[in-house]
Amino acid sequence: MALENQAAGGHEPRRAGRPANRVLTRESITSATLTLLETVGYEGFTIAALARHLKVAPSALYNHVESKRDVLIWVQDHLMGLVDTSGFQSHPWDDALRSWAWSYRAAFAAHAPLVPVIAVMPVGGAYETLRMYEEVTRALLHAGWPRERVISTIVAVESFIYGSAMDVSAPTNIFDPGALADDFPLFTSAVTSSSSAGTERSGADDAFDVGLEALLVGLRAQLERLRSPASAE
Amino acid sequence: MALENQAAGGHEPRRAGRPANRVLTRESITSATLTLLETVGYEGFTIAALARHLKVAPSALYNHVESKRDVLIWVQDHLMGLVDTSGFQSHPWDDALRSWAWSYRAAFAAHAPLVPVIAVMPVGGAYETLRMYEEVTRALLHAGWPRERVISTIVAVESFIYGSAMDVSAPTNIFDPGALADDFPLFTSAVTSSSSAGTERSGADDAFDVGLEALLVGLRAQLERLRSPASAE
Numbered sequence: 001m002a003l004e005n006q007a008a009g010g011h012e013p014r015r016a017g018r019p020a021n022r023v024l025t026r027e028s029i030t031s032a033t034l035t036l037l038e039t040v041g042y043e044g045f046t047i048a049a050l051a052r053h054l055k056v057a058p059s060a061l062y063n064h065v066e067s068k069r070d071v072l073i074w075v076q077d078h079l080m081g082l083v084d085t086s087g088f089q090s091h092p093w094d095d096a097l098r099s100w101a102w103s104y105r106a107a108f109a110a111h112a113p114l115v116p117v118i119a120v121m122p123v124g125g126a127y128e129t130l131r132m133y134e135e136v137t138r139a140l141l142h143a144g145w146p147r148e149r150v151i152s153t154i155v156a157v158e159s160f161i162y163g164s165a166m167d168v169s170a171p172t173n174i175f176d177p178g179a180l181a182d183d184f185p186l187f188t189s190a191v192t193s194s195s196s197a198g199t200e201r202s203g204a205d206d207a208f209d210v211g212l213e214a215l216l217v218g219l220r221a222q223l224e225r226l227r228s229p230a231s232a233e
Numbered sequence: 234m235a236l237e238n239q240a241a242g243g244h245e246p247r248r249a250g251r252p253a254n255r256v257l258t259r260e261s262i263t264s265a266t267l268t269l270l271e272t273v274g275y276e277g278f279t280i281a282a283l284a285r286h287l288k289v290a291p292s293a294l295y296n297h298v299e300s301k302r303d304v305l306i307w308v309q310d311h312l313m314g315l316v317d318t319s320g321f322q323s324h325p326w327d328d329a330l331r332s333w334a335w336s337y338r339a340a341f342a343a344h345a346p347l348v349p350v351i352a353v354m355p356v357g358g359a360y361e362t363l364r365m366y367e368e369v370t371r372a373l374l375h376a377g378w379p380r381e382r383v384i385s386t387i388v389a390v391e392s393f394i395y396g397s398a399m400d401v402s403a404p405t406n407i408f409d410p411g412a413l414a415d416d417f418p419l420f421t422s423a424v425t426s427s428s429s430a431g432t433e434r435s436g437a438d439d440a441f442d443v444g445l446e447a448l449l450v451g452l453r454a455q456l457e458r459l460r461s462p463a464s465a466e
Contacts, residue, residue: 043277116399137423148427152429155436160389162400163391163395163397166348173355175384176356178357179357180358184366186371196384211389211448214452217450218451221450
């Protein structure tokens, strides 16, 4: 890792053994922000806290970013850049949406504390994020989705992805009724016989698969109806 | 509101004008926790902070709860108790699931900061929560869902609900590409012509409706296939 003397009191002569500070780059700031958000959460995240975490003076950080919002855009763009959109260029819209959704969930499952932050974050200024949405939009329009339905369709699938990304970090015993098992026998038996119970596949993967396939079947039916309104009910 | 002298230093004689403290009940503690979680988030929520918020000594709170976990169970049970499950007794499973989902989303949309907390919280000891799951399970089994598919089906719908509940608090301009509009013309035009644009219906309601109806169509198809495996592909 590249190191450089950027201490706040930079007038002191550099000495061997003196703690050097990280070069501040978009990458290093983004990476530090990801770590910090995991531990202190959105409420505890401030430019001052980030500066402490990076061992630089806040003023050094303000040479690179104007505000907390700037840093969060970098984080959003970093995560969205991890989402695989390659399917939209080569596959039917529904197959592409499936691989996009699995990849999107994986990117956010690895940073579950960020889900509620990014889920409500405006996309203005976030280039990678907008690039992703542009690709999804192009594919949906090409498949015949009416322009006015594109956003609600994307948000519907995203809501499922965000909820599912949080579910990945749920404890495996989340549905264990404990001492109340006898009071709720049907639910208890459903938990015990759950198809993921005792298998290597996680309950979260199972549920994501069930929900995503159901969504795709339903969306295909909606598209068919929208494309041939004459045959609508 | 009932008031009572419960100050920690209760040996002092009670004087007129001395600030009285709230009676600590399950209801008053739950209500204070909801308020506190909205402002300080899950990371900032401690028994000590709750005691300060309630203006009582932590020891007074420990007469009612053993831990943060106890308080969170009350909050979970309170929110789940708001979810309308009446449809499961009188309607087909899919209609009941629809009204349950709308009601579930409404309960959590009003407390969006709690979504990531409750979404991964074990249900052990949470009576109202387990009662709700028992009713949903009974209806799904009655409709012919195989026991081993009940949990993944519930989690799939819940993930969509949790993600959608967060989306309710997203700013209305969340998809405004701002200065980058010209770089992403397809997405920009989809945002502008979005079916909720300029209407009274919110984009979040639109997306929830689209996604929920798609899910229900897909789940109905899954159930049909599961009930008549002979006709499966």
